[in-house]
Amino acid sequence: MDFNIEYLISLIENQVEENLNLEYKSAQALEKHQTKTVEVSKDISALANADGGIIIYGMKEDNEQKHLPKELDPIRRNDFPKEWLEQIINDKIRPRIDNLKIHPIEIADNEVIYVVEVGKSNTAHQADDKRYYKRFNFQSVPMYDYEIRDVLNRQKHPKIELAFDFDNKFTTLIVNAINVGAVFANYVNVKIRLPEKIVVNRNEYRRLDNNIVEIFATNTLREIVNPYAQIVQYWPSRYEPILPQTTFKLVKIALHNFPFDYENIIEWDIFCDNANPVSSSLRLGDLLNR
Numbered sequence: 001m002d003f004n005i006e007y008l009i010s011l012i013e014n015q016v017e018e019n020l021n022l023e024y025k026s027a028q029a030l031e032k033h034q035t036k037t038v039e040v041s042k043d044i045s046a047l048a049n050a051d052g053g054i055i056i057y058g059m060k061e062d063n064e065q066k067h068l069p070k071e072l073d074p075i076r077r078n079d080f081p082k083e084w085l086e087q088i089i090n091d092k093i094r095p096r097i098d099n100l101k102i103h104p105i106e107i108a109d110n111e112v113i114y115v116v117e118v119g120k121s122n123t124a125h126q127a128d129d130k131r132y133y134k135r136f137n138f139q140s141v142p143m144y145d146y147e148i149r150d151v152l153n154r155q156k157h158p159k160i161e162l163a164f165d166f167d168n169k170f171t172t173l174i175v176n177a178i179n180v181g182a183v184f185a186n187y188v189n190v191k192i193r194l195p196e197k198i199v200v201n202r203n204e205y206r207r208l209d210n211n212i213v214e215i216f217a218t219n220t221l222r223e224i225v226n227p228y229a230q231i232v233q234y235w236p237s238r239y240e241p242i243l244p245q246t247t248f249k250l251v252k253i254a255l256h257n258f259p260f261d262y263e264n265i266i267e268w269d270i271f272c273d274n275a276n277p278v279s280s281s282l283r284l285g286d287l288l289n290r
Contacts, residue, residue, distance in 0.1 A: 003103040003115040008059065011069050018067040018138050019286075021053030026060045027073045030080045030114075038128045040085075041092035044118060045125040046133035046140035048097045049151055051161075052120035053135070057085075058113035067138050074111035077104075085114060092128035097121060122159075122182055124151040150276070157275035158185035162268055163247065164287045173253040173287075175217060177242060177270075185242040185272050188219040190250060193267040200254035217250040 001007070010016075018024055023043065029036065047053045062070040082104050090096050099119030104112045124132055124143075132148050133140040143151075159181030165174040175192060179185050192215040196202040205213040221240045225233040242248045267281040 003105060003117075005105055005107065008056070008072060008105060008113060011056075011059070012071065015068050018061075020051055020135050021047075023047075023053070023055045023135075023138070024059040024061050024067075024069055025055060025057045027058050027075045030057055030075055030085065032080075032084075037088050037092060040088055041128040042131075042133050042140045044089050044097065044100070044116065045093045045127045046135050047118040048093075048100075048121040048125050049132060049143065050120070050135040052099075052118050054118065055116045056113065057116065058107075072107060072113060074107045074113060077110050077112045082112075082114065085116075089116075094126045095123065097125060120159075120180060121151075122154045124148050155182050157181065158183045158188075158242075158272050159275065160185055160188055160242070160270050160272045160278070162190065162250075162270065162280075164266075166287075171255055173255055175250045175253065177219060177248045177250050179242040179244050179246055179248075182244050184244060185219070187239050187271075187273055188242060188248070188250075189271045190217045191215070191269045192217065192251070192253070194253070195264050198256050198264060200256055215251060215253060219248050219250070 016022070025043070029039065043055055047055065058073050058075045060070045060073040062068045082102055085102060089100065097118065099121070101117045103115040103117060105115060106112055126132055132143040132151075134143050134147065135141075158179060161178050161180050163176045163178050165176070166172065167174065175190070177185075177188050177190065193208065193212050194215070196207065196211050196213045199205065199213050199215075202213045205215045207213055219240050219242055220237045222234045222237050225235055240248060264284045265281050266284055266287070268279070270278040
């Protein structure tokens with residue numbers, strides 16, 4: 001993703017709400033005293049301990065409609081240079097976060113917005129107040145003991161996430177499985193739920209209550225025995241292991257009449273080897289911003 005002034009303006013114009021992976025902070029969030037720097041360590045470590053995401057320093061929220069961006073609130077670069085912010089993050093979070101980038105967006109002379117991009121970590125990170133935090137309900141909240149241990153176990157189990165894309169005509173939703181962990185995944189099974197009215201071949205899928213269809217996808221391959229034979233024959237199905245930091249195309253889902261209602265929800269459950277099942281959901285409109 002390109003982080004630039006156009007990106008920031010689009011967030012305001014489209015009223016993109018804060019979520020698990022996106023947080024807005026005004027310029028006042030960066031100040032050179034202990035209370036503020038501790039807050040920086042809490043917010044950055046919480047993203048790494050959860051699912052990763054971005055924090056934008058220099059974006060005011062709407063006072064009446066919380067969690068919505070209102071206007072740019074530039075930071076004075078001379079007072080708070082990128083190197084200062086990097087040092088605060090590195091010095092006050094233990095262990096250091098490796099997959100972190102700070103993108104300065106210049107607004108005017110000596111005025112800048114900082115977009116801090118934080119990747120999902122394979123270990124738990126402690127903030128400067130000696131606590132561990134996660135993102136929950138637009139806030140950085142302390143983690144329970146079992147949640148800390150679960151994060152620490154990310155290096156022992158495969159970690160599969162879904163990535164979504166559309167074809168050029170926006171009539172097909174492409175679902176990919178990405179192994180973001182450090183252990184390869186043998187068996188991946190995913191259940192995806194969508195409103196049946198937007199799915200073209202809905203009769204091919206399991207129909208649930210409330211006009212929802214459930215689509216099953218897995219990392220299996222069926223290879224043709226002889227591609228030149230008149231009758232197509234396949235070898236037995238086999239699972240294709242998903243190596244760390246690689247992607248497997250799970251399924252293509254044909255959709256009706258795009259653009260559809262952006263408020264429709266897609267839900268999914270991921271089952272992978274000995275890892276705990278993972279459930280999540282997303283507005284279909286948000287898929288375009290991923």
